Amino acid sequence: MDDRALRERIAGDMPRAIDELERLVRIPSMGHPGYDPANVRASAETTRDILNEAGVTDARLLELDGGHPAVFGEIPGPDGAPTVLLYAHHDVQPEGPIEEWDTPPFEPVVKDGRMYGRGAADDKSGIVVHAAAIRALLADGRPPVSIKVVVEGEEECSTEHLPQLVQGNADLLRADVAVIADGGNYRTGVPTLNSSIRGVTDIVVQVRVLPRAQHSGSYGGPIPDAITALARIIASLHHDDGSVAIEGLQRFEWTGMQIPEDEFREESGVLDQVELIGAGTLSDRLLAGPAVAVLGFDAPAIAGSSNQIVPFARARVSLRIAPGDDPVAARQALVDHLRSHAPWGVEVTFEGTLGFEAGHGHLVDTTRPASRAAMDALARAYGREAIEMGSGGSIPLVPMLTQTFPGIEILIWGAMDERSFIHSVNESVELSEVERITLAEALFLRNLGGVSEEAAARLER
Template sequence: MATTGRGGGWSASLRRGNAVACRAMDTDQLRSRIHEDMPRVVDELSRLVAIPSIGYDGYDPANVRASAELTRDILRHAGVGADLLEIEGGHPAVFGSVPGPADRPTVLLYAHHDVQPAADPDAWTMPPFTPTVTGGRLYGRGAADDKSGIVIHAAALRAVRADGPLPCSVKVIVEGEEECSTQHLPELVRGHGDLLRSDVAVIADGGNYRTGVPTIGTSIRGATHVTVRVDVLPIAQHSGVFGGPLPDAIMALSRMLASLHDDEGELTIDGLHGFPWPGTQVPEDEFRDESRVFPEIELLGTGTIADRTLSKAAINILAFEAPRVDEVANQIVPTARAVVGLRMAPGEDYAGAVDRLAAHLRAAAPWGVRVQIDTEEPGAGYIVDPTTSAYRSARAALATAFDRKVVEMGSGGSIPLVPMLAETFPGIEVLIWGAGDHRSNFHSIDESVDIEDLERMAVAEALFLQSFEDADR
């Protein structure tokens, strides 16, 4: 019997076990519909990619609003009653719903419409906000992460609704601040609990292990960052007159940052959580090839690649602020800042890990320099339950859509909304998948998505939604 309206998970079993509960003719029809719909899907994604919806401070917020409005319109044209969900002091999300039978589960479809900055646009082979299709891929910022998720949801809903009403209730939430901040996430999720309450959440912000290899996500890491500032002087001073006795801020901050790892690259912060990764392993040669690291570079830390990317903490310096090289002057630099990124293993005491990082940096500060550390509320990690009915059905849908065995794999990335959904709606069954792959260059130059995988993911999601037709009442 389905559990609906309480966010308590879907307890129904499928009559066909792990098989997708739909007839072969239905599967062929869905494939055909979505294939014929792909010119529209690519056009929708291209129009989304053309909007530089960067949510960070210093970028035009009108672009994020324009992206939200286009997302709303795309969902409306897919039959979803969608509108903007305004967030006070933040960027708008988009929410919509399609009611289904009262005795069937409610499925929440998630994506986000904000994107990372393009960083150095001149380094891109193609302009980041000029969507370009070549070699079977669509290039542009957000093509994979995560505007592809929006068009997957729309395409799947159009395909299933062509046969009549949906076999389950569907809600759609498309976040507008996933990349830039978790500040307003509690308001979005907890503050709109009645709107978002669902039995199953389909998070279309994952990706496939390789092009054409269907992958269902099994975990995500927690994430946050701290901003550390070092001051040694109220103003810059002449390095010839005062250099020698006086330390400079860059020197001090560099020593603090270097103290975060030992000579083998292991983190030196005591008490961070980690565990041996029990699932699919990642060969080192594949990791090196995918990352494009120079061959002479040594990899940091110990344990398997999967341990180090999925189930152990990791720290990287995300930004460093000091005078630029082309602004060099013979002076003692008075102030320097850095942003330190922290990825945390699932199951970590996330707030405690941030405190330990901040305490370590303060203790490592040399020569009595002044230190200021600003923190943000950390996003938690999450481990997906692979025993749920929704997980089994989703895995079967992927296998059918891609016509090959499904890889079950964790992600070193973070989706802060997921653990908050699980906390707010105990028992909700979470699925993580997406159209990105090892060539998508998430957060880097030349981001792209494979168009055939985009189509296959839409088929998989349509099959998953259609499977509720044969769920036991």
């Protein structure tokens, strides 16, 4: 099957893929507490049906104790062929402020070549890409490689059951290569292999100065309030130029593509007068260095506040770390920093367990054969050279896979682009990107199946 025939076959199959994406987007599969878990189960069942109809005849739900179900299935390939694990997730982020959506989040609408709806990009597009790529390959009979598919059901809401999903099903999931279709292109139409992800951890810090609130007239002056003390601690996390001041964190110079500042500003919507903080190139700061941010703050609300010295305040501090940095050590460095910068002897305590949530980043070795084959497949599918681009975000599954299956090659790509607004309102996916990534995936699997040891050696050179 040559490239052109595969391209035409996939183009002809797109109406079906779009129909499947609509079926999935109609299901409000939020897994967060407070949402009906039956919807996540329904999206798992629809995912199973779609995979089943695509030819993954043993597709089934993988139940997790106390968690939302994943979906798994496999199609054995020729003897000795590599095994590829295709990954996506079927749960979605909450819809957010409903009044800010131009069209209802769970009623998919196609406009100017894009499908709008929660999960249309992140990550229901990934499910559809895998299904369509499998259909395209199975039309010729047996697949060129052994294919396993796992579609997670709580990527957006929890990492609690990730060890159970991966380590608990290690025999099912074991593979030579994992294709994570939960990424995307740097820009629409620019084929991109996502070559790194940062790690992430966080901690809740509490400052206390009094057992209970006291009248600020009787005691204010000598006794500091907890908010002021905590604000000083938080202020110490950055140097004056905005670079992260926590000692002991790793950073390196990013040698891949440089992100232009004007594009970055426009895409983020940062206010014109706001300076970009930190040191080094934008890519250094975004992809190869740490970032610290306060995610939440507990203190009395303004409504109902009175003239009292606030006895305690809490902040949730998030720390993203460079790929390769150790999250446990980094989190300890954050704790040490917060403790040692507490002013006036205030009491500082921490909450939060060091579970898998203290996630590792990952740097893809793009010189390995599967990465090279993926770059080649992207270039063929898009008709232009593919780029390698890091991601500032984190995918906890990736370090879990590399820890469980030493030597596994990880590829991250997907149909998302810079206009997908994942996790935000008006999420969308460009349907032509769904088609092209499907083609890239089918070409990749076909080519990988043809990669003999000799060809692999050629790719290594």
